[in-house]
Amino acid sequence: MGLSVESLSVRLDGRSVLEDVSVAFAPGRVTVVLGANGAGKSTLLRALTALTPVFGGQALLDGQAVMTMPARERARAIGYLPQDGVVHWNLKVRDLVALGRLAHGDMREAAMAAALEATDTVALADRPVRTLSGGERARVLLARVLAGEPRWLLADEPLASLDPLHQLETLSQLRAAAQRGPGVITVLHDLTQAARVADDVLILKQGQVLAFGPAETVLTEANLAAAYGVEVAIVSTGGCPAIVPVSRLNI
């Protein structure tokens, strides 16, 4: 039972973006996907939601190929929070969050209320989206995904353009979501945030798996140097380690 990829290869515009990636994601845990720009992180997420054509291998949900599943069934199981956070029309927050129930075809009040509560957006329910600040909007978009009660939550760089307070809040919401049952897979850029929230870490380099496993074992100076070409310092702060890039590696 779970979400996994087996020998997944994806080509875009003739270029190989993912090559022979095999990973089994664990439910109830937060998996952070790391890697340099262009390493294939977003593509991996999109392949898991059948948004991108697959060149070889497959993405599997509970043993079934994601690409051939009925769209609604897949949508109910996997919630996807894209990177751009675009909202084209000035909906009320309540209506926006309700969009998360589209795959279910119902408007279960309980699910929507729970989503609003979890993201601390109950007070915003009747406000038009365009009047929200960046942080509020990010929370509302997360609430939209949570409203669908997915078993898997995929978030592509959910912390972009958020201030530190809201970054921490979003991270704690992701953790809380995982604790409730779903598996969370998120792409992050900030290494410290990754260390803070991750149970497991997957590091991609040039479309291939560099390392995958529990955070403590994968987040090493050696792995990060290989992934980013950067020397990092892992500083213990009496709780979560802070991972700070120090300098370029001259390889």
Place this chain on the structure above:
Amino acid sequence: MTGLRLNFALGLLVAVLFALSLSVGKAWAPLSALWDGDPRWAIIAELRLPRAVLALLLGGVLGLSGAVMQGWLRNPLAEPGVLGVSSVAALGAVAAIILGAGSQWLIFACAMAAAGGGLALLSLLAWRSENPATFVLAGSVLASLAAALTAFLISIAPNPYVVAAAIDWLMGALTDRGPDDLIHGAPFMIAGAGLLLLTGRALDALTLGPEAARSLGVNLTRLQALVVAGVGLSVGAGVAVTGVVGFVGLVAPHVLRPLAGGKPSALLVPSALGGAALVLAADALCRLAPGPGEVRLGVAMALIGAPFFLWLLVRDRGRSWA
């Protein structure tokens, strides 16, 4: 305003304008003529009633198409003409007029045939694209081509009377549209509208962008088919019956969006009702104009729509749309 209250208010407005439409005209024919045995009942039954129903259908279909196009293209300035169907249908009708087949049935048939051909060509050009903007480009090309061919046909017209007839038709009018026009056009318009009403859910999902929409299980290819077929059938039939009437598809959804709440699916029915009200009102005004003839509906809509849009632009200077 809640959806139900808005639709009710708009429905009431349409009903009032419909009744008004039956009483307005060059000849005085009291509504009682319908049951009095007054020979003037024929005016109401054969001229005004089909005309009012056509105005309602045409406005409804144009408003609905406009709302769907704006939702599909995620752009509040989109309108049904963008797919090029109206221009191609107009070409078919003008061809019929210029080549001497000026009867009502032949004009309609040629316009619908042209619309069908245009749709097929459009689909051929743009189907596989993931991006609706390709459809807009293809539609733009189609519209230019159709306009050029229309001008060409007019230029080779055998005599100036035929030219006058073609240009007159192009300006769009509900004048003297009778039961035959209604019988020919209504099935297509209603079928097209039916297809368009099925797009609400998918349009809502598109609020979050095409990727998020697909992740919500929405089939964008199916949506594309519904939009193209729906707009093509309904707008094509509208043009085939009345000529080119613009602005309704742009103005109705635009005006009603703040009232309906921004959600695309909530805008569909109000836009249809709003469009119907607009065309009924404009058509009544056309008939009240002094002089022996009537103002052309397409001209009236442009005279109302263009300044209204200019005003919107000035008012919203700098503000983002929607």
Place this chain on the structure above:
Amino acid sequence: MRAILPLLLLLAGCAPEGGATAGGIVSLNPCADQLLIALAPPGEIAAISHYSRDPASSSISTDVARRFRATAGTAEEVIALNPNLVIATSFTPAASREAFRRAGLKTLYLDSPTTLEASRAQVMEVARTVKAEARGRALVAEMDAAVARNRWDGAPVPALLYLTGDLANGSGTMLDEMMGVAGFQNAAGDLGVAHTGTLPVESLLRRPPEVILSPDGGGRTAKIRRRLLAATGARTREAPFSSALINCGGPTVPAALDRLAQVRREVGE
């Protein structure tokens, strides 16, 4: 070298149909064609307009029209013929008129006469220009005779004349005057149509005309018009009125008046 001379003479003798290869009169408009053919000897006519070969827009029979060379009205063709006179109308494009002027051609521009008096004056003007005054006066006399014999004494009846399809003839035209002479009251004129225009069917039902004259049985609205006229109890008869009688003045006038009077007689008192 000598052999070429007879060849050149042969080529020179290959005159295009219609006679003179230079000189003569060129007409660019079907009404002017008709007037020219009525007044000038055929040898002087270099070319007429291509419209006269199309029965739908011509006022002369196609056999007659075929005897003359036709041009499409472009300045190039006209200048190539090097005519003594070009007869055209005020609708000739400005560019063509300018071209004729630059080529130094003598031109005569006619307008569309809106009264019988204007038509008579136009006949005489053309007659004088082509030096055929006698034939001009004869033509005017024919027109006057036609007016005299077809003038209706009794009360006029309301009538509608469609020029083509749904386009009605209104007030202020020569046809309007002729209708009046023949005993018709122009219903379109009464409803406010000036020159030409379309009439919504509803307007007709207020005071239905007794006769509808039309060259082609009406256009898009014919069917619904007939149905409504019948439904409201109006007794309107339809009479064909050839399109050849509609467009021009001059020589067309007697035929048009005769036809109008014929229809009037059918209607009776």
